[in-house]
Amino acid sequence: MGAQTAVMQENAGRAGPDLNTQALRTDARRESLRLLALLSPSLLLVFAIIIVPIGWLFWLSLFDEAGGFSAANYARFFEQASYIKTFVTTFKVAFIVTGACVLLGYPLAYMLSQLPRRAASICLIFVILPFWTSVLVRTYAWLVILQRKGLINSWLIDLGVISQPLSLANNLSGVVIGMTHILLPFLVLPLYASMKTIDTDCLRAGMNLGAGPVATFRQIFFPLSLPGLASGVVIVFVLCLGFFVTPALMGGGKVNMWAMRMEQTTSLYSNWGAGAALGVVLLVVTLALLGLFQWLLGARATGVWSSR
Amino acid sequence: MSIAPSALPIGMRGIEKRFGSVPVLRDLNLDVEAGEFLTLLGPSGSGKTTLLMILAGFVRANAGSIRVGGDEIITTPPHKRNIGMVFQNYALFPHMNVFHNIAFPLKQRGVAAAETAERVEKALDLVKLQGLGERRVDQLSGGQRQRVALARAIVFEPRIVLMDEPLSALDKGLREHMQIELRALHRRLGMTTVYVTHDQREAITMSDRIAVMNGGRIEQLDKPESLYARPQTQFVASFIGESNFIPVECRNGSVWYEDRRIHTAAATPAAGQYLMVLRPEKLRLLATAEPTSGVNVLNATLSDIIYQGDSFVCYAVLRDGRQLTLRDYCRSDVLAKMPAPGQPVSFGLDAQDTILVAAD
Ligand SMILES: Nc1ncnc2c1ncn2[C@@H]1O[C@H](COP(=O)(O)OP(=O)(O)O)[C@@H](O)[C@H]1O
Numbered sequence: 001m002g003a004q005t006a007v008m009q010e011n012a013g014r015a016g017p018d019l020n021t022q023a024l025r026t027d028a029r030r031e032s033l034r035l036l037a038l039l040s041p042s043l044l045l046v047f048a049i050i051i052v053p054i055g056w057l058f059w060l061s062l063f064d065e066a067g068g069f070s071a072a073n074y075a076r077f078f079e080q081a082s083y084i085k086t087f088v089t090t091f092k093v094a095f096i097v098t099g100a101c102v103l104l105g106y107p108l109a110y111m112l113s114q115l116p117r118r119a120a121s122i123c124l125i126f127v128i129l130p131f132w133t134s135v136l137v138r139t140y141a142w143l144v145i146l147q148r149k150g151l152i153n154s155w156l157i158d159l160g161v162i163s164q165p166l167s168l169a170n171n172l173s174g175v176v177i178g179m180t181h182i183l184l185p186f187l188v189l190p191l192y193a194s195m196k197t198i199d200t201d202c203l204r205a206g207m208n209l210g211a212g213p214v215a216t217f218r219q220i221f222f223p224l225s226l227p228g229l230a231s232g233v234v235i236v237f238v239l240c241l242g243f244f245v246t247p248a249l250m251g252g253g254k255v256n257m258w259a260m261r262m263e264q265t266t267s268l269y270s271n272w273g274a275g276a277a278l279g280v281v282l283l284v285v286t287l288a289l290l291g292l293f294q295w296l297l298g299a300r301a302t303g304v305w306s307s308r
Numbered sequence: 309m310s311i312a313p314s315a316l317p318i319g320m321r322g323i324e325k326r327f328g329s330v331p332v333l334r335d336l337n338l339d340v341e342a343g344e345f346l347t348l349l350g351p352s353g354s355g356k357t358t359l360l361m362i363l364a365g366f367v368r369a370n371a372g373s374i375r376v377g378g379d380e381i382i383t384t385p386p387h388k389r390n391i392g393m394v395f396q397n398y399a400l401f402p403h404m405n406v407f408h409n410i411a412f413p414l415k416q417r418g419v420a421a422a423e424t425a426e427r428v429e430k431a432l433d434l435v436k437l438q439g440l441g442e443r444r445v446d447q448l449s450g451g452q453r454q455r456v457a458l459a460r461a462i463v464f465e466p467r468i469v470l471m472d473e474p475l476s477a478l479d480k481g482l483r484e485h486m487q488i489e490l491r492a493l494h495r496r497l498g499m500t501t502v503y504v505t506h507d508q509r510e511a512i513t514m515s516d517r518i519a520v521m522n523g524g525r526i527e528q529l530d531k532p533e534s535l536y537a538r539p540q541t542q543f544v545a546s547f548i549g550e551s552n553f554i555p556v557e558c559r560n561g562s563v564w565y566e567d568r569r570i571h572t573a574a575a576t577p578a579a580g581q582y583l584m585v586l587r588p589e590k591l592r593l594l595a596t597a598e599p600t601s602g603v604n605v606l607n608a609t610l611s612d613i614i615y616q617g618d619s620f621v622c623y624a625v626l627r628d629g630r631q632l633t634l635r636d637y638c639r640s641d642v643l644a645k646m647p648a649p650g651q652p653v654s655f656g657l658d659a660q661d662t663i664l665v666a667a668d
């Protein structure tokens with residue numbers, strides 16, 4: 001009898017303040033461990049193909065040609081004017097190509113978004129079609145079209161529009177034309193997707209409240225398409241910064257971009273440390289740009305831009 | 309009810325609309341009086357939204373005429389119609405705050421900044437959203453969005469306000485509250501209003517008149533009480549309120565259900581087949597001893613009784629197998645004479661509550 005009472009008292013004491021706190025905490029810990037176990041294959045993969053190579057790249061960039069530990073690879077960017085020039089060229093090309101993609105891509109995406117469903121999906125196939133051909137092939141095709149005795153120049157001369165062939169390839173304009181063609185879908189697709197999500201009732205409401213077609217576009221459609229435009233612009237801009245094939249083939253040696261510099265440094269001069277430093281700088285600049293965009297978009301979402 | 313000085317009547321004539329070869333509106337005629345609150349009521353797919361879209365100018369009719377205060381507007385572009393609209397999903401501009409949403413129509417009309425601020429403030433007051441001008445749209449609750457949409461649709465004092473199921477996204481309590489507020493707002497501002505709903509109770513609560521739509525036509529246009537008391541078609545009788553129907557026949561100037569003569573208060577219609585409309589709350593339980601002169605008696609077998617606290621519902625089956633429903637309050641005198649399920653019952657219906665409609 002006495003023992004029984006003691007057991008009951010003990011049970012009552014545990015049930016009162018405790019209420020399985022310990023068991024629940026253990027259970028929660030066990031659950032997160034299980035989740036971690038499930039995630040581990042993909043985490044391992046990320047580690048093996050992203051973290052390790054980038055870490056290695058960074059490590060390589062810290063050694064000079066003689067194998068000594070130094071910051072010479074980074075100091076070189078500030079000492080040699082040619083690096084700064086390459087850097088400027090890269091950004092110039094990226095800005096021009098992104099601008100050209102916006103000018104061509106926005107009306108295209110707008111048209112696609114306004115077409116009936118069937119027509120839009122057929123037109124979208126034409127936008128995506130070039131993806132199925134290699135960048136190299138397309139770049140050579142542009143070379144054939146744009147060169148001094150290429151299609152465009154011979155047509156224009158035959159038609160009597162010009163007497164001297166235009167220099168369209170082997171310079172900056174060739175690079176811009178080729179890259180714009182290749183990167184356009186990267187702008188159009190996210191932009192189109194975001195335009196499709198704009199509520200037609202919002203546009204109707206705009207007209208209902210007295211805004212004509214132009215005002216409705218300017219004050220409602222365009223602002224609502226900006227997030228899609230921003231993500232397209234970021235993708236195109238970032239891809240431009242690391243672009244290699246087209247500037248190498250269409251630039252005629254006159255347009256030196258960052259990725260070409262990397263290629264020269266590693267395969268021509270076999271200076272892996274310097275090449276790695278170039279890679280690290282490109283990576284850091286790209287990440288900084290992405291961060292900036294993220295911050296701007298975040299600011300927009302919290303309404304800093306919204307009250308105009 | 310005050311009529312706003314800017315309120316105008318609408319006259320719609322012969323509106324036809326087909327999507328492809330499917331007719332959605334068929335020879336539709338409708339007059340809305342200046343300052344009236346008119347509701348288009350009908351089941352889903354009956355063409356209510358389409359008619360509203362044609363009024364607002366977003367959908368082009370195949371034929372017809374719309375006159376607003378004498379002016380033909382059927383080809384006027386939407387932004388020149390000066391008609392306010394509240395959309396079903398509110399269609400607020402997500403990139404603008406509440407103030408700019410409401411100021412939008414004023415901005416389009418070139419109203420000066422000071423006056424805009426004043427009018428937006430007044431509109432916010434009217435919909436009880438004082439001080440929320442700086443809120444972002446996504447920080448508002450459903451009911452608040454609804455109010456912003458309403459404020460935006462009336463701030464520019466439009467000639468006409470259209471609303472497409474504006475309360476359907478709100479929960480029941482808020483919906484009933486907003487019904488009363490919308491009604492009060494309409495009383496105060498007196499703008500011509502065309503309101504769309506598929507909820508008969510909402511239509512009855514809010515409207516001056518109701519146009520019942522079915523299959524792209526207006527079946528009946530009437531005051532809520534007349535619509536309920538005197539439906540003209542089987543569709544209207546079954547869509548508004550609950551009804552059971554039994555077939556009756558008119559011959560030799562009187563109405564017959566099987567071999568029993570039916571008393572009616574209204575004049576007997578032309579000979580032919582009709583349906584008698586039996587509203588659950590118009591029927592009453594008869595004790596066998598009660599005199600039945602001038603009362604139509606229906607003998608049936610009680611199949612079930614459901615108590616609902618304040619009231620009860622009796623389900624009974626007529627000899628021909630048709631269902632009857634009776635609803636009454638739980639008074640002790642009624643409960644005292646309540647038979648048990650399986651027993652015969654007599655339901656009485658007064659002659660002035662006896663409605664006949666043409667069979668569909
Ligand atoms: N854009 C459209 N294309 C084809 N059919 C449509 C379109 N809009 C509406 N309809 C059809 O017209 C009919 C009426 O629709 P609607 O006016 O939306 O009805 P309600 O608002 O009364 O539910 C429906 O059968 C619907 O399928």
Ligand SMILES: [Mg+2]
Binds near residue numbers: 356357
């Ligand atoms: Mg509808």
